[in-house]
Structure formats: C-alpha cells, structure tokens
Amino acid sequence: MVRVSLTVNGEKRDAEVPPETTLLRMLREAFNLTGAKLGCDVGDCGACTVIVDGKLVNSCLMLAGQVDGRDVLTIEGLATADNLHPIQKVFEEKGSLQCGFCGPGVILSAKWLLDQNPDPSVPDIRDALSGNLCRCTGYTKMIEAIQTIARERTV
Amino acid sequence: MRAFEFYAARNASDAVALLAQHGPKVKVLAGGTDLLADLKFAAASHHPQVVVDISRADDLRGIQMTDQGLRIGALVTHTEIMDSPIIREQLPALVDAAHTIGAVQTRNLGTLGGNLVTAVPSMDSGPTLVALDAIVTVAGPEGKRQMPIVQFWVGPRKTILKTSEILVDIIIPKENVGKPTHFLKFGLRKGQALALVNVAASFHVDGNTFKAPRIGLGAVAPTVIHATSAESFLEGKPITPENMAEAGKLAVNDAKPINDFRASATYRRDLIAVLTRRALEGAYELHRKREAK
Amino acid sequence: METTTKTGTLVEAEELLRARTHSPLVPLPIEVRGPEPNRQTPAVGQRTTRPDARTHGLGQTKYIDDFYVPGMLYAKIKRAGVASARITKVDTSEAEAMPGVVAVITGKDIPVNSFGPSLKDQPVLAHERVFHAGDGVAAVAAVTEQIAADALEKIKIEYEEFAPVLDPLESLKLETPGVHAPSANIYGHKLIKKGDIEKGFAESYRIFEASFRTQMVEHVPLEPHSSLAQWDANGRLTIHSTLGRITLGRADIARTLGIPMSRIRIIATVVGGNFGGKNEITTEPVIGMLAKKTGRPVKCTFTRPEEFYASTTRHPIIMDYKTGVTKEGKILARKVRLVLDGGAYCSWSETTLGKACILCAGPYEIENLVAEAFVVYTNKTMTGAMRGFGAPQVCFGYESHMDDMAKALGIDPLEMRLRNVLKEGSLSPTSQALHSVVVKESLLQAAKRFGWNVQGAGQGQGALP
C-alpha cells in the first residue's frame, strides 16, 4: 500500500491505495469524484483529464503515488451548481456537449488553454482539444464556445 | 494493472541505488505515458515487480548551457522543451518535434528521456537529436558514461541501458547549438498520430555550400538513423534546390521502411524523398531568416 | 416568446445507489430544467438548452460506471481469442481458489444460452463452440477489477481449433463449411425487382461494371458498455445498463435467465454515446447470473479493446454494380449485388440488409432495377446496427460508381447526377411514390455553397474544364 496525502479541489485528502492504483482510479473510487471518466485507459481519449499542479494531464497515466503532496483539480472543483465557471455556462448555452461523457475533460482542457492564453485562435483551440476525443459533437460548438468566452473576457 | 512495489527516488544516484537493489524485475517510471500504457497490457511474465519513480529527481531536470553544450535533463517534458526560451531561439526544430507528440496532456507528462528510452523507431524526438549529433549521458552503479545518441539504440524498443542504469541527460554539442535545423513529421492525422516518416535536416552554411550536413530519419528502420549517403553527397556541395532533391532521393536508399497497417514501404519511400528535401529547404529558410535580421 | 420551463424539480440520487460515504463536492440534489408535463411547448424555431447540460458541464451526470454500490463485485469476461473452435476442456478451479474471487461461471451456467434482436443465434457465454475470437467463454466476479482480471488468466480452456471462415465471398459458396452448421451461412436475403433490366441494358449506350468494398467500423462510444446488476429480496433483478433498447433487453434477459420479464427492471441512465452499438444486451445476463450466485451487486464495464472485439460493428459490404446508361448519362438499368459480412451472429443484420438493398440504387430514378442482397456468417466480430443501417456503405458504392461513369462519359459529375435524380412523384426501388423530394435543389445548394465550378447546371450543359 502507498499512503498519499494531497490537495483535491482545495481540500486536503488522504488515501491508502495499492501501488498500482492510477490517479484516475483513486479519484473515482477512493474520493468518489467520478467526473473524470475512464474512456480508454491508455492516454488516447482525454476523458480522464485533470489538472495537477497547474498542468493538464491524463489521470489514467499517473500513479496515485506520483501525486503525493500535489494539488489536483477535477471538474468537481471548478464550480458549484449555482456558481458556474464561465466555460460551463457558455458550453451550456451553446449546446457544446451532447452525451457529455467527454465534457469534464474538454472543459478542463478549455480552462487550461484560457489560463495560458486568454485570446486563443481557432488553431490554438484545436491544438488544446486534440487530446480530448468527442464522438458526438464534431467539436464545432466547443470551439465556438471557447472563442465566445475569450471574446467576453477580453472586452 | 498487476501489483508491484513502488519507490520514489529523490535524485539520480538514489534512483540508481534503488534499481541496483531491486533488479532485474524493476522498471523506471518518468512521465509514465509509455510505461503505464504498457503495464496495463503486459503479460504476467513481462511485468515488473518493482517500479522506481524518478519523476521527483530534480537533478534530472533542467535545460542549460554547459561547457559541453546545451544540456537537456532526461526528465524535461515535451512541454518544457516547447516553452524553453533558449531552445525556441537556438533550435526551433526541437520545439516543432516536441509539438507533434501526442496532445497537451501527453506532452505535459511525457519526458524527452522516456521518449528516447522507449526507443520506438517512430519517436518524434529522435531525428532532430540525431541530426544535431547529440550526446547522451547514462549513469549506473559504476558511474557515468557518454555516447553519441545513435549508439544508444540497438533495435526497436531496445537500448544499451542495463537494468540498473538510467539516462541522465542529452547534450547538443556546443558547435551545433544554433545550427540551422528543420523537423518534419508525416502522420495519418494531425493530432495523436504516430509518424509514418519523420525527418530532421541540419547543416551549417559555408559561403553557399553545405557544411556538416546531417539528416536524421525516423520510422523507416529499426532505430532512428543517419541518412549517411545523402549526408556525404551534400558535404561541400552548393546549396541548390537540385542538390536538396538529390539528397532526398539518396536518403531513400539509406532507409529500410516496412509495410504495416499504417502505410506501405513504397509510400514511405516516397515520403522520405519529399520530406528530406523539404526539411533541407526548411533549415535553409531558417538560416536566411536569421541572416535577414 | 418564452419557452415554458418548470424549475425546482429535484432529482435525488437513488437511495439504493447512493455512492460511498464521501459526498461529491457539489451536493446533489440539484435543480434541473425540463418542459412542464402536459403542456404544449412551442418547439420549432426556439433555442433551448439541453436539460442535462448543467450536470454534464459540472461533471455530475452519473453514467453507469460512476455507480458504486456497497458490497459490489467487479466482473470480467474471458475472451476466446480463437475464431472458430470446439471447447474441449474448461478448468476454472485455480481461478475459483484465488483470494478475492467470489464466483466463476461458464456457458453451462446460463439457463437459456442464446439471444439476439431477431435470430437467437448468439450465446451469452460460448458453450461447446466458439464462433469468433471475442466470444466470452467464462466470467469472474471478484472484489476488485484487478483480481477479476488476474483470475481470467488462471482459467484454463482447451480448444480444438477449426479453420475460420473469414471472407464473406467464401462464406457465400455452398461448399464452404457452415459457421453455424447445420444452418446455412446465408442467413438473410432480399431481392428487389423493378421494370425489365435486360431490356434496359439492351438499349444502353454503354454498360459500366464496378465493385466496391467497405471495411468494418466500430462505433467507439466514448463511454464503454457498462452494467450493474442486483437482485432484491423478492427475486427481482434490477440492472442499470448503457442499453438503448429497454424492452428488447428485458425480453432477452428474461429468456436467457429463464425468469419472467416482469421480474426484470432495467434502468438506463444517460448514455455516453450509442450510435447503434448499444442496442442489444452484452454482459447483462452474465452479471445477472453472477449477482445471483454471489448474492451481491455485480458491475461489468468493457475495456476499450472489448469495445472493438466483443460489441457489434458496422457491416462491411461487398458491392457489385452494373449500370447501363444513355450517351447523355441517363441511367436505363442497374443491377446490384450486395454481400454483407454478418460476422458471427445476426444481431441487426436483417434491418441493415433491408435498408442497404432498398437504398443501393441511390437517390436516382431507375426504371429497370434488380437489387439483391445477402448477409452471411463469418467467424468475425458480429456486425449490427450503426448509424444508417447500411445506407452509408451503399452510398459510397453508388456515388463512386457515378463519378467513374461521369468521368468515362465526359460529363460533369454534378450534371450526371442532376440528370438522374429522383423528382416529385418518382417511384422508389420498391415502387413507392415519393413526395417532398428536393434532391435536385439540395445538390444545387450544396454545389453553390462549396463553389462547384458549374455554369448553367440543371440546364443540360455540363461544364467540366
């Protein structure tokens, strides 16, 4: 067993898990944070995307032991139901998500992008979303939404 | 994933000690983008009993100029390469190569060292480092040793590393820092695709002739290779479109591309000729842009 | 105008499924919006947001794999890995003895080991015979997913392997051994005849023949198949599942488990992409049996590789076209033969076969037509429903054929189509009179929008450079 102490969405959390536990599994099973999803388990789909120490990562490709002492942000930490993050709000208005399974990952990728680059071009947005597969939408409304947020923020 | 023991190394020598102590069924974990995906599918017989996490060994990080040249720590991530001011300025080809790897998430985790140690022939970091005659440093219980990067690989997924050795850093020799270089990758998609062929070309401009031309080819042989006949053809020749095209044709014979489900060998041969020529053009273009400044 | 919405509806997580002791940081219940019942809402022309958009964006939508029930076990299914074989020996003892393994079942434990949306030709777990490499041959329920996966490797199965039938054209031949002998390999057939093709071909200026093939395609829903089974004290089975067809699923589960449909409740929550791939049961009877045997809730979620080899895919079709045309490119007669690769089991092949056959003439007026379609068994992953039920495959066939003919005749490809498209009142291949037909208008609009280089299109003057 490895002991892990970390910050998740601003709260101190501890867990004792088998060493082969991925960060994704620890979040879902030890902390009951099921926003990050398992889509492929090998880094291809981005459904498991979270932010660790400010970096966008695939939580299926990290071991729980590697995040000891680190700061993890999952979709659950981004906002509350009545205080939406602007990305969540615009995604909702634009209908950017259909089945929604890719949503938590896509929204965190969008947040990471806007944190780095407040005024991204369409190629920048495509690049930032290239690690998030969406089988339903075709991405158009996600790209529109991210542009809208950038525009609203810069004015 | 099957069970294993997990140890986190504090630094390089700690890592070597842990590896020596737990070998031979032990594996190094850096960014984990290759290792964890492999472990999830590994047969029981190939599964390590111990995983040594080196991702906190800070002496394996960092990008800085040393007496020998530009040192890139094995743990430097692809994103860090893309963001490094000195690399952006001196060796933008390394930035382009890093940018083609996976996606944001994989580039934030994946390290240069991991890419080189995994040693798949299509690795995107390989061709540029080959074209720049990079040197790698390896550390083990007996100390450190260095070698040209092409000697580091011995076949697909095989390097000279012994179980208790680690890759420490990659050094671009001083005389090649700033050498005009260009990298190109051709995959079936833009995002998240492995290279069918990747190429880097590098040369100094001596008057109007090629000096120390180097061409690195990936995904077309068991390891990343030099296109040696193209390189010797170009040495001392005038920089002309014809010579670049001829070098492209010669590079085809330096490679041994295979047929697989991604592309045929014939298609790959065509790609080698075209991409080699374009990489040479790109390197020259960079040189001219810098001259113009 | 305002869309009438009702706010304040509380969605509470079911008591039964209330996840472990930790509560999510955004506490349920939350508000969701939806139309008020029994009120006609103006829909057309209204912009509206999806009722599930809020929970999607917050990561609060619960998909099946997000449910963790106290005492729940994890199931894994061992896959055959051989395409065609007789199972000669099954030894599960070593797996059963593993700490953490609670139950192991094989085909013999399934009360009625066959199901399917039309033909009941698919075993829940292969018993005696294996028909494709993705067939399940045994299943394990264990306290963790990893233990279940490790246990699969301890199950020893011996096979007598046979040469698999892989090529649909081989399968079509009478002398080829039956995949499901004594049943024939051709398990579906459709023939459409209209007019007189012999006459049509005889009057043609030229006759073109071409063959096209499409490949197998997986739906790849981002959410893998998942289901969670639990029995209650009264002998009723509740299954949370990614299944899209509830009643059909209940019927199939009732059949395989040998209990009345009224004892089976399926709860299908939000699905993370279906695309036709989640239209039939997969693991439900297996986890139903495991849950019964262990007396505990059992969940099974496919790995991504299982999505590819153990769920349905899109039919590859081999399409042979023969088309007679006038000098001006008007189609006089067409003969089509379609061979659909049905894979190991029927699934939704009959629907796919029918649609492909009706649509293979394309949106063109063809007076003299023979279209014949066969679907055959092969020892491959089963093919079933996927967006369009055969329509995308034949579209690739008839449109490629059209381009080839236009080129050979020196007619602009758009013009060639305009000369043949269905019009108001045209008869379909099955002689149905068609209304609200706007093929021509659609083509012209499209050509205009993407800048097709044609002047006077529709006026009979093709304009290829």
Ligand SMILES: Cc1cc2nc3c(=O)[nH]c(=O)nc-3n(C[C@H](O)[C@H](O)[C@H](O)COP(=O)(O)OP(=O)(O)OC[C@H]3O[C@@H](n4cnc5c(N)ncnc54)[C@H](O)[C@@H]3O)c2cc1C
């Ligand atoms: C979705 C996805 C897309 C990808 N796309 C690309 C792509 O386009 N191009 C490309 O080239 N690669 C790609 N990769 C591969 C991978 O991301 C890179 O090879 C990455 O650089 C590996 O680094 P890592 O730190 O993650 O290695 P790890 O997974 O940690 O390690 C890889 C191997 O190297 C060993 N190792 C690592 N560091 C050391 C060291 N310092 N000393 C000794 N041994 C060491 C490990 O033991 C292991 O065997 C992709 C991977 C994924 C998951």
Ligand code: FES
């Ligand atoms: S589940 Fe991690 S990238 Fe797909």
Ligand code: FES
């Ligand atoms: S909305 Fe379904 S996968 Fe993106």
